[in-house]
Amino acid sequence: MLRRFAVRRKGVGTILGAAYFIIIVLAIFNLIMWEVYQYDAYQQLVSQMNQVDQDRISESLEFVYPIIVDFNPLGSGKYSFNLIVRNIGGITVNTVRLYFSNCSDTSSKALTIIEKGAGDNCFTNGFINPGETNHLISVVTTLNMGLVPPDGSRPFAILLATERGRTFSTFYPLTVPEWGGNVGYIDIGPLRFVFDYYSLNYTTNVLTPVPGQQAWIVKPYTGKTPIMFWVKVINIAKDGDIRIKKYSVFNCIELSWSGASGKQASFFIVDSSSTQPGVNMKAYNEEPGYATILPRSPTPTPPQGGIPVVVKFGARSIATADPWWLFIESGYPIYEYLVLMGFYYVYKGQDYGVTIPFVAIRTNTPT
Amino acid sequence: MRRYRTTVRRFIGGRRAISTLLANVIVITMVISLGTMLYVWTTGVMGTYQGAAGIWFSTRSEVMKERLAIEEVWFTNVVGQDHQNITIYMRNVGANEIKIAAVYVNSTQAWTGTKAINIGQVSRISLDLRLLTANNKWGKGCVTYISVATLRGTVVKGYWQAPA
Numbered sequence: 001m002l003r004r005f006a007v008r009r010k011g012v013g014t015i016l017g018a019a020y021f022i023i024i025v026l027a028i029f030n031l032i033m034w035e036v037y038q039y040d041a042y043q044q045l046v047s048q049m050n051q052v053d054q055d056r057i058s059e060s061l062e063f064v065y066p067i068i069v070d071f072n073p074l075g076s077g078k079y080s081f082n083l084i085v086r087n088i089g090g091i092t093v094n095t096v097r098l099y100f101s102n103c104s105d106t107s108s109k110a111l112t113i114i115e116k117g118a119g120d121n122c123f124t125n126g127f128i129n130p131g132e133t134n135h136l137i138s139v140v141t142t143l144n145m146g147l148v149p150p151d152g153s154r155p156f157a158i159l160l161a162t163e164r165g166r167t168f169s170t171f172y173p174l175t176v177p178e179w180g181g182n183v184g185y186i187d188i189g190p191l192r193f194v195f196d197y198y199s200l201n202y203t204t205n206v207l208t209p210v211p212g213q214q215a216w217i218v219k220p221y222t223g224k225t226p227i228m229f230w231v232k233v234i235n236i237a238k239d240g241d242i243r244i245k246k247y248s249v250f251n252c253i254e255l256s257w258s259g260a261s262g263k264q265a266s267f268f269i270v271d272s273s274s275t276q277p278g279v280n281m282k283a284y285n286e287e288p289g290y291a292t293i294l295p296r297s298p299t300p301t302p303p304q305g306g307i308p309v310v311v312k313f314g315a316r317s318i319a320t321a322d323p324w325w326l327f328i329e330s331g332y333p334i335y336e337y338l339v340l341m342g343f344y345y346v347y348k349g350q351d352y353g354v355t356i357p358f359v360a361i362r363t364n365t366p367t
Numbered sequence: 368m369r370r371y372r373t374t375v376r377r378f379i380g381g382r383r384a385i386s387t388l389l390a391n392v393i394v395i396t397m398v399i400s401l402g403t404m405l406y407v408w409t410t411g412v413m414g415t416y417q418g419a420a421g422i423w424f425s426t427r428s429e430v431m432k433e434r435l436a437i438e439e440v441w442f443t444n445v446v447g448q449d450h451q452n453i454t455i456y457m458r459n460v461g462a463n464e465i466k467i468a469a470v471y472v473n474s475t476q477a478w479t480g481t482k483a484i485n486i487g488q489v490s491r492i493s494l495d496l497r498l499l500t501a502n503n504k505w506g507k508g509c510v511t512y513i514s515v516a517t518l519r520g521t522v523v524k525g526y527w528q529a530p531a
Contacts, residue, residue: 012395020402024409031413038424045428049462052434056460096458097489099439103530111441113456163487165436165460241508272507293508295528 056164060089063170064134067158071146078120079144082136085160085168087128094163095126100143103171104154104310112143151175151198152308153232174303185305188354190237190347191294192305200359201230205278205323219364223330226277226323228314229267231358234306235294237347242294244269245344245351246286250313252326252337252361260335265326267313277314277323284319294345332364426519433521434461438489440513440527442505451504453477453494457515457523459484466518470494473512481518505529 064084071081087093098114114121123139148156152175159169175196185194193199201212205226212230221227229250235242248269256262271282272292285291297306316324327335341356439456453472459465464485470478470492477494484490492515496504505511507529514524 012391016395016398016402020406023406027409027413031417034417035420038420042424042428042431045431049431049434052462097438099456101439101441110443111439111454159439161436161438161458163460165434165438165458167436167438241510289504289506289509291507293506295508 052164055091056166058089058091059093059162059164059166060087061093061128061160061162061168062086062088063158063160063168065174067170067172067174068145069136073144073146074140077142078140079142079146080138080140081145082138083123083158083160085128085135085137086133087130087135090130092130093128095123095128095137095160096163097161098123098137098139099157099159099161100141100145101157101159102154103157103307112141114139114141145172148173149198151196152304153198153201153310155308171302171307186356187236188343188356189352190235190240190242191343191345191354191356192234192236193356193358194232194234194304194308195359199232200361203228203230203276205276207276215361216359217362217365217367218326220332221326221363222332223328224325226314226325227267228270228274228277228281228312228323231311231313231341232308233294233311233343234297234304234308236297236305238297238299238301240348241296243286243288243346244292244294244311245346246284246319247342247344247353248311248313249342250358251340251342253340254327255336255338258336259333260327260337265324265337267324268315268318268320270312270314270321272310272312274312274314274321281314281321281323283315283321286319326363334365335363337361337363429463430519430521432461432463433465433517433519434459435465435484435515435517435521435523436460437513437515437523437525440511442511442527442529451496453496453505453511453513454491455494455513455515456489456491457484458489459486462486465521467492467515468518469516471512471514471516472496474514 062085064086067084068081069084071079073079083098096116100112100114102110112121114123116123116126121141121143123137125136125138128135145156148154150173152171152173156172157169158172159167161167184196185192197214197216200215202215202218203212204221207213215229218227231250246269250267252265252267254260254263254265269284269292271284271290274281292309292311294309295307314323316322326337327333338360339358341358342353343356344351344353346352436458437455438458441454441456443452443454455470457467464483467482467484467490468479469476472494477496478492482490482492510526510528512524512526514522516522
């Protein structure tokens with residue numbers, strides 16, 4: 001049988017062809033299997049990274065008012081406090097870093113980075129479980145948050161970074177109007193003026209600058225003392241920034257019945273970096289990049305309706321750094337003033353000008 | 368043994384069916400050579416395809432693992448260089464080491480180089496806006512478009528507002 005098979009010539013080509021065919025089919029099958037394996041591995045990676053992305057977008061944190069509690073000086077220039085947050089997402093959040101930036105300072109020292117663990121600026125308790133409310137993140141830092149005015153005039157932006165790459169931010173302090181049933185501000189166009197005790201300040205050439213002193217009663221004040229007024233303004237528009245123009249003026253009308261001359265003292269806008277008239281006051285430049293900008297209201301809307309910006313008035317004439325005063329008499333007379341403000345600005349590329357019925361101030365009155 | 372010698376002698380001395388034998392040899396030779404050529408060509412083509420596909424899968428996998436988060440953009444002043452610096456803090460939240468290749472500010476290249484960030488680590492890049500154009504500065508309150516590109520082609524971008 002075997003011998004007959006060995007000596008026969010029939011079907012040799014068929015056998016060889018079949019062998020080659022099988023080899024090629026196997027090679028193609030091997031290629032397909034390899035590709036299926038590669039594609040499967042790639043799809044596994046895609047699924048894995050999709051899961052990472054899904055986890056990331058599942059993170060949701062909120063800062064809880066009043067955001068910072070339990071402030072405590074530790075000595076040696078260190079302070080401790082707790083940040084209150086709540087996890088309203090569906091996944092545990094691991095906090096890896098905190099950024100505290102002083103919004104009224106653009107120097108390189110204005111940003112404080114607080115790391116997880118130990119060091120001069122550190123925090124602990126950064127794991128926040130889903131559904132956890134009033135979670136306290138314990139912070140130890142060289143940053144004295146106790147000095148931050150509660151009126152929001154010098155706010156901090158606090159940014160919390162998570163391990164998955166999300167960031168959650170808030171402003172501190174969050175200011176809530178305390179007037180029952182009354183808003184405590186006026187809105188004219190996109191401009192909002194808040195009437196709280198700290199929204200109108202002043203400095204003179206002798207008064208220690210920053211943040212100045214409340215200007216409802218200016219005292220002691222004598223003639224020819226250069227003075228500069230600080231006014232808090234908020235842009236409540238969400239669709240455009242506002243650029244203040246150089247014609248903006250803080251106009252004090254002297255009431256003659258109080259003994260004043262009945263004239264008007266007009267203080268024009270100065271550069272926002274000015275601190276004291278006659279000492280450190282810079283002329284205002286209304287060009288983009290230099291002008292005072294009222295940024296559009298972010299989303300979500302802050303409690304005050306937008307981001308407060310302090311606008312400063314102190315120049316005798318437009319776009320100069322010449323200091324100016326309320327009156328020229330000597331002594332400490334008790335005068336009264338009605339203040340109107342003229343605000344000229346560019347909003348969405350168009351020029352506007354509005355008159356703001358603002359405040360009434362006094363000089364040297366005892367109460 | 369003797370029988371074997373006789374058979375061989377008859378085979379060599381015989382004249383019958385020689386053409387059939389040659390035809391068989393030629394056909395078998397052709398089948399073997401063509402089959403070998405087909406096999407070599409097929410494996411070559413498949414190898415090339417496998418190589419290209421392997422590179423594609425490998426590259427895409429590496430890119431897919433990249434996740435870069437821009438945690439903070441800080442507009443800073445340096446004494447004597449007013450409004451000319453932007454510092455970007457970036458964290459690698461992916462599953463692969465990231466190499467930053469370029470940073471663009473308002474669609475203009477502001478930084479180029481190679482900066483590696485390991486998994487879970489944070490790094491920063493400081494930009495000097497004077498390198499963009501003469502007297503280039505960030506404006507107070509201006510919205511700035513920043514994009515960060517990695518060596519593998521991932522681009523992370525967003526808008527940040529300078530302090531007012």
